[in-house]
Amino acid sequence: MIQFAQDILRLAATICVSVALASCNDNVAAQQQPAQRAKPAVGAQILHPQKVTLTTELPGRTSAHLVSEVRPRVTGIIRHRTFAEGGTVRAGDVLYELDSTSFEAAVRNAEAALRRAESAVPSARARFERYQTLSANNVVSRQELDDARTQLLQAEADVSSAAAAVETARINLEYTKVRAPISGRIDASNVTEGALVTEHQEAVLTTIRQLDVMNVDLVRSSASLLALNKALASERMQSNGEFVTVELLLEDGTRYALPGKLQFHSSAVSSSTGMVSFRAVFPNPEGMLMPGMYVRALVEEGYVENGFLLPQRAVSRNARGQATAKFVNGAMKIEERVLPVARSVGNSWLVSAGVQEGDRVVVEGLQRAGSGQEVEVSAVTVDDATGELHRVAAESSPTPDPGNGRQASIGATDVAIP
Known part of the structure; x- marks a missing residue:
């Protein structure tokens, strides 16, 4: 036991x-x-130099390309209004008809005065010709011949004056029909039939705006314009020439379908705001743009011939506020660089120094890898327009090429990361 x-x-x-x-x-x-x-494991994008078009976003307001304030050119009573308010009119269309009775009488009076002046010319001319003959035979004095010549010239001048009066009377008669000076969309009428209007009055009868072409008035700070001129002068940026393309962002954030062009910019800086005025012209065939709309314009400044675009998600700031990014070197280790970031372009930063062709910048797994640490790298790309990350599928194992004995492989494909 x-x-x-x-x-x-x-x-x-x-x-x-x-x-x-x-x-x-x-x-x-x-x-x-x-x-x-x-x-x-980190994801890295391979960098390649490319031509980068640079744009700037400027605030602005739309305005009609042509604006005409319709006023009467003679005094009279409005008898008819011949247009539809809010409709479209063409240049030369009759808008208002004034009472023309007195103007028709003025035309008849001027025509009678013209006939009276014309009737005095034949006798004055005959008298002058007769005195010329008599003066050659010393029958009349030289003074009498000069008087006959003067009377003939006065008679001819009276005819010219009477003809001008007839033309003036006819013009005033034509002005009783108030016509559209330009084509466009017409506003509401400010007067009604039977109203008395006066010649060149201050109050407008109506307003016509040409809307098939629209102006966009933009402003930009003089400091940014000075920086742009310096960049162009130093050849860090190339100009696109005189033709500058402009695109519009509407009030709801959508992009206007038709591009415009920059027409001119002011030659002076506003002393009160420090801004420089620009004007762009846009086609508006569908009438989507209306005067007074607030818009934002994307104006092409120029381009950089060999620039590098680093995704914004790959760039951070150190304690000094400097832009930094992590790269994978040839030893498959992480190295951190301070980069001279120039400006943002879409969802990327433009960098013109500190990087070179073929560099691999880390865009995924930044927190998992420190400087000097060895990593495993997978190839990824970042869509510059949307910022969406795509993983590049690994290439398949090589297969023999029966034609020449060289190795052939299947190309990589992009796979969006959800």
């Missing part, structure tokens, strides 16, 4: 030792696991 108890004790001791050894082995394995953990 005693021997059986001793055997039980030895068996229990053996089990305890085994459990303790197993626990120790687990602790050792747990301690060794971080050292044997796989290298951090």
